[in-house]
Amino acid sequence: MIEAQGEVFDLGYKHYDGPREGRMRARKAIWINGVRTALGIGRGWGSKVLPGLLFVAVMLPALVISLVASQVGLLAQGLPGHAGYYQMVSTLLIIFSAIIAPELLCPDRRDGVISLYLVRPLTTTDYLVGRWSAFLSVTLALVYLGQTVLFIGFVLAADEPGNYILDNWLNVPRFLLAGLVVAIFTTTIPLAVSSFTNRRAYAAAFVIGLFIISVPITGVLTICENSHGTQQGGLGSESGQCKPLTGKAAKWFALLNVGGVPIHVNDMIFPEENTSEFANLVDELPDVVPVAWYLLLTAGPGFVLWWRYRRIRI
Amino acid sequence: MEPLLRLSLRQLASRSRLLLILLLAALPVALTALISNVEGKFSNSEFINHILDGLLIAGILPIVTMVLATSAFGNEMEDRTLSYLVLKPVRRWLIVLPKLLASIIVGGLVLIASGVIATRLGASSIVGATVLVLDGSLQAALAVGVALFAGVVTYTAIFTWAGLVSTRAIAFALIYVFLWEGLISTFFGGVRYLSVRGYTLAILHGMDDETFAPLKDRVIEFPAALVGAAVITTVFFWLTVRHLRRMDVP
Amino acid sequence: MVYTSPMPLLLEAKGLTKRYGATIALDDVNFQVVEGITGLLGPNGAGKSTAIKLFLGLLEPTAGSAEVMGQRPYESVESRAHLGYMPEHDCLPASITAAEFLTHMAQVSGIPPAYARTRAADILRHVGLDEERYRSIGEYSTGMKQRVKLAQALVHDPDLVLLDEPTAGLDPGGREEMLGLIRRTGREFGISILLSSHLMGDVEGICDRIIVLDGGRVTEAGAVSLFTQETQTLCIEVDDHLEELVTALAKRGIRATVEGFSAVVERESEEQYDAIRDAIVEADARLRRLAPRRHRLTEIFRRTST
Known part of the structure; x- marks a missing residue:
């Protein structure tokens, strides 16, 4: 056959007769796509800058502490360890989650891709679980990496590394569990907020606003107790005495600090005393209260997320 | 210029956004009223640290200006209406100026009202070393108003530029505000010379160093803050105009 | 009016009704769709999109049933693996390449990654996007985006595709090309098609059978030849x-x-x-x-x- 103009030879359509793995494969695909989206893989450089920057920022404290520990020794006063790591990176983690998590839900709705997903062998719940677990995985990788760097740093800094491991191996399961607690929290809330707006930016601003603004609000409502302790940047207090509202109820108001909620659970997992803001107040409450509060603040947004997608109109 | 300003104002004043902004601005007033009425006392440093700095200047001020200013051009880009503006036979800085003014008017009015009312409420119940009489609280309220105005103007200039150059302006703005000004500045004092929050606090302290004495240790020099705010505003205004002049309008 | 045929049934609406509050989108509709290319014709608001979404399982019928090869997609999730859907509205992400998007969509339809990649490349070639497949979809023209939309509906080699107004928003040239592609999909690829349109010209040229919907009811149904006698x-x-x-x-x-x-x-x-x-x-x-x-x-x- 002679083609006058060198046309591309059409191979003809071939039917697909390979394996079809149905719903399980669909779930995996949603998960993998979620992880890739979060990290900006398969996208332009613009999408990689933010996660990269935030990843480095969360890793940095672990590296710095390891280096300091290797110089001044493990027992240096005030050097944070595994117990204090999540508290230290919590602000960074919030910024990371608030900015990246909406990437996994908002564009799908804004671009209309969601309607292509839901006609495939995939339910709304499959989709949400896939997205949620994708961002959870990314967050877990992030915080575990930091803790691992810290652990390796401490082992190397120890005079007798072998003994250090024997004495401190329990920290590993502790930080694994605490990391899960923190990651579930910082995954669920931003995703729930993302289900209310198609604009990623507004979701991010709302989440960060919620976490940042709750700090001074809690500060005001717990003034009395805090004035003895670690008042942020203050010169000490002029009023030492307790007040009717903030005196008795301060320990309850301390729960209002959203960012601190998983940290209180973290503090229960580690034996070390936490001297951070509001932790001393929450300690006055029975353990079950902060745990119940944590569960409410993860299950609640989780339910809201599911409920929002139940009623989605395509 | 005037019709453009009116148009920009109308674009900013979407109902849900206004409601959210008003809600945020009501927070400092509500909290101050609550504490000063229930407790009957509110120490100077407590009020300044928690309400003025923590809540208003470090939290609500950047969030409100960010949402307003990044959408000034951001929404025009998203709706592809920027070309209508740019094709007008108007100098580019005359397009940027009304956009800035609109954000400053909306954000400024709400935030200054919030700050001044909270200060008057807080001052009336302040006890301790610096008891404020009405005169003093007026001066303090004036200081709060001026400092917040400077903050709104400077943030607006930065965020308007960010909204024009990037589709992810709010993400970068959030990182700047809460990482650079919030977190890093607590470790490195020098950052305050390059931080709008630093300027705002310094102007507050500079205008009434008696009332705002608790800020003494963490503010930069008053003149430095004024110059810094002015320079940053001018530079970003110029950058915005320049970018608008050079960009390919979609 | 029920159109019956000896050929195997692909879609069947039995007493299919869908209400949105007080509005009735589909009112006790009965029809059947068999192999080949079927046109769903009707003016805007006739209930075409609603019918398609009911067959896909995106909506739950108020009454009656919408069956696909004997199964109800709203209840049977797995049955959707053999369906393709090209929506009327925009449905493409802007920031990734067509190749990446199609590979992903094939996987969401249940095809393992290694196969998904070759399927994506094949189908993009068939819709005429060979050269451009490594460019971001955001840079595509309307006609190219429409081809990607068709490609994602075909990437998992479905038995039946439902196309909702596939020529909407295209210029006359683009419309001819799209209709040509649809005709090829039905005739050469052997994939059955249900396509909705409010333009008679669309369905007249390429369909074997036509179902006319109006005001939520089937007003006519039958082979195209019956209509053009x-x-x-x-x-x-x-x-x-x-x-x-x-x-x-x-x-x-x-x-x-x-x-x-x-x-x-x-x-x-x-x-x-x-x-x-x-x-x-x-x-x-x-x-x-x-x-x-x-x-x-x-x-x-x-x-x-x-």
Whole structure:
């Protein structure tokens, strides 16, 4: 056959007769796509800058502490360890989650891709679980990496590394569990907020606003107790005495600090005393209260997320 | 210029956004009223640290200006209406100026009202070393108003530029505000010379160093803050105009 | 009105009803779709999109059932693996390449990654996006985006694709290309198609069968040939003296109605042609065209929408 103009030879359509793995494969695909989206893989450089920057920022404290520990020794006063790591990176983690998590839900709705997903062998719940677990995985990788760097740093800094491991191996399961607690929290809330707006930016601003603004609000409502302790940047207090509202109820108001909620659970997992803001107040409450509060603040947004997608109109 | 300003104002004043902004601005007033009425006392440093700095200047001020200013051009880009503006036979800085003014008017009015009312409420119940009489609280309220105005103007200039150059302006703005000004500045004092929050606090302290004495240790020099705010505003205004002049309008 | 056929059933609506509050989108609709290309014709708001979404399982019927190969997709998730859907609205992410997007969509349909990649490349070639597949979809033209939309509906080699207004928003050239692609999909790829449109021209040329929806009800259904059969009407088009012609026809006992430049008469017998010839001569009209009129879909559509 002679083609006058060198046309591309059409191979003809071939039917697909390979394996079809149905719903399980669909779930995996949603998960993998979620992880890739979060990290900006398969996208332009613009999408990689933010996660990269935030990843480095969360890793940095672990590296710095390891280096300091290797110089001044493990027992240096005030050097944070595994117990204090999540508290230290919590602000960074919030910024990371608030900015990246909406990437996994908002564009799908804004671009209309969601309607292509839901006609495939995939339910709304499959989709949400896939997205949620994708961002959870990314967050877990992030915080575990930091803790691992810290652990390796401490082992190397120890005079007798072998003994250090024997004495401190329990920290590993502790930080694994605490990391899960923190990651579930910082995954669920931003995703729930993302289900209310198609604009990623507004979701991010709302989440960060919620976490940042709750700090001074809690500060005001717990003034009395805090004035003895670690008042942020203050010169000490002029009023030492307790007040009717903030005196008795301060320990309850301390729960209002959203960012601190998983940290209180973290503090229960580690034996070390936490001297951070509001932790001393929450300690006055029975353990079950902060745990119940944590569960409410993860299950609640989780339910809201599911409920929002139940009623989605395509 | 005037019709453009009116148009920009109308674009900013979407109902849900206004409601959210008003809600945020009501927070400092509500909290101050609550504490000063229930407790009957509110120490100077407590009020300044928690309400003025923590809540208003470090939290609500950047969030409100960010949402307003990044959408000034951001929404025009998203709706592809920027070309209508740019094709007008108007100098580019005359397009940027009304956009800035609109954000400053909306954000400024709400935030200054919030700050001044909270200060008057807080001052009336302040006890301790610096008891404020009405005169003093007026001066303090004036200081709060001026400092917040400077903050709104400077943030607006930065965020308007960010909204024009990037589709992810709010993400970068959030990182700047809460990482650079919030977190890093607590470790490195020098950052305050390059931080709008630093300027705002310094102007507050500079205008009434008696009332705002608790800020003494963490503010930069008053003149430095004024110059810094002015320079940053001018530079970003110029950058915005320049970018608008050079960009390919979609 | 139920159209039945000996061919295996792909889609079946049985008493299918969908209400949104007080509005009735589909009202007790019955029809069947068999292999081949079927057109779902109707004006905007006739219930075409609703019917398609019900068959895909995106909506739950208020009453009745929408079955796909004997299963109900709203309940049976796995059955959707053999369906493809091209929505009317935008549905493409802007920031990734067509190749990456199609590979992902194939996987969401259950195809393992290694196979998904070759399927994506194959199908992009078939819709004519070979060269551009490594560019971000955001940079594509409307016509190219429409091809990606079709490609994602075909990437998992479904048995049946449902296309919702596939030519919407395309210029005449793009529309012809899209219709050509759809025809190839149905004829060469052997994939059955249900396509909705409010343009008769779309369905007339490429469909085997047509279902006309209007106001949430099926008003007509059947093979395209049924719709385009010759009718018992003769159309006499003349350049001038139309009125004289009508009078001359009336003298010979033939009642004619005037439509534009034509006199239209009911055909009764072969002898009529002689009478018509004589009438034309008598009226001294210059004959342009004399032909039996075909029932065009245009008219069915006009009938249903008024």
